[in-house]
Amino acid sequence: MPRSFDLAADYEGxxxxxxxxxxxxxxxxxxxxxxxxxxxxxxxxxxxxxGTVKVxxxxxxxxxxxxxxxxxxxxxxxxxxxxxxxxxxxxxRATATVTxxxxxxxxxxxxxxxxxxxxxxxxxxxxxxxxxxRVPLVGGKIENFIGNGLVDLIIAEQRFTTVWITExx
Numbered sequence: 001m002p003r004s005f006d007l008a009a010d011y012e013g014x015x016x017x018x019x020x021x022x023x024x025x026x027x028x029x030x031x032x033x034x035x036x037x038x039x040x041x042x043x044x045x046x047x048x049x050x051g052t053v054k055v056x057x058x059x060x061x062x063x064x065x066x067x068x069x070x071x072x073x074x075x076x077x078x079x080x081x082x083x084x085x086x087x088x089x090x091x092x093r094a095t096a097t098v099t100x101x102x103x104x105x106x107x108x109x110x111x112x113x114x115x116x117x118x119x120x121x122x123x124x125x126x127x128x129x130x131x132x133x134r135v136p137l138v139g140g141k142i143e144n145f146i147g148n149g150l151v152d153l154i155i156a157e158q159r160f161t162t163v164w165i166t167e168x169x
């Protein structure tokens with residue numbers, strides 16, 4: 001049964017500054033290099049004239065780094081494909097659809113995100129994600145593992161983005 005997760009992260013940068021980072025290929029290349037994955041690629045990036053941004057990435061973890069519960073159901077390295085499609089900033093906010101998959105595995109992630117004004121001139125990312133692992137008996141455990149990983153991922157990406165904006169925007 002799919003599990004939903006509601007996550008949030010506060011940024012010191014404004015909605016416009018964070019969106020500008022999301023629109024910059026240098027940001028994505030640096031973020032992927034800092035991701036902790038054994039291999040990470042920016043597979044595609046389209047920045048529309050209207051301010052929309054579509055980014056596709058792949059991050060791979062070596063098999064020897066996978067937790068036991070994952071390794072027993074997935075042989076070899078684990079590649080995670082992720083796509084984010086952001087709207088332009090309108091009325092001080094931007095929204096996105098987020099998808100994730102693991103080729104060859106019965107795992108999907110779908111979600112929506114919004115970047116809204118936050119406290120003290122910063123911004124807030126709010127993410128609602130649904131994870132589904134279609135594996136009898138242990139799917140729920142893996143879904144919870146992925147959900148906990150999302151928390152760590154959002155925190156790491158918030159920290160990276162804050163530093164990147166300070167140094168580049």
